[in-house]
Amino acid sequence: MRGFDLTPYRRSTVGFDRLFDLIENNARAIQGDNYPPFNIERLSDDKYRVTLAVAGFREDELDIVAQQNLLQVSGRKAELGNDERAKFVHVGIANRSFERRFELADFVRVESAALADGLLVIELVREVPEAMKPKKIAINGGQIVEIGKQSDAA
Known part of the structure; x- marks a missing residue:
């Protein structure tokens, strides 16, 4: 079984090194002992x-x-x-x-x-x-409030 050459993908992506390493390591492991x-x-x-x-x-x-x-x-x-x-x-x-x-x-x-x-x-x-889960953001009812300032309604 031939290995994969992921070089073209490595050149055009950023931050996926771990994924490519996993693919290459698993391809080698498949050929080995089961x-x-x-x-x-x-x-x-x-x-x-x-x-x-x-x-x-x-x-x-x-x-x-x-x-x-x-x-x-x-x-x-x-x-x-x-x-x-x-x-x-x-x-x-x-x-x-x-x-x-x-x-x-x-x-x-x-x-x-x-x-x-x-x-x-x-x-x-x-x-x-919890910090990594998606959060729904409420939309303020028509007023633009700058960060650090309080609105008049408060």
Whole structure:
């Protein structure tokens, strides 16, 4: 699979560097390892769910780290000793360590995480601060009031 050349777009835009970096990094990640498999669901406008298939991992072998705009999920399995390895006739269940990263939009935070039936379910919610939400501005009824001065009606 060939990569994207975003150079023409970088030259004609300002402030979109992070977006182009995300596109290029994700294009590289798609070519790489897809373990463990995962789903991303949109439950509503501001709620999301990430589900990873982590069969064979216990809670103490999984780490979830949320930073600004990044969710990192990793699993570390202890190596099997020679005695334990000798007991297996066939090993078909993946028993390897992993690290999976998800880029998060602004104001998205982890609400909860649960492990059941070999699935790690991470609930995400987007909470835009009040200062960032759109505000309706009332129109003054016919008088022009300069900033810093009071109108005669007051």
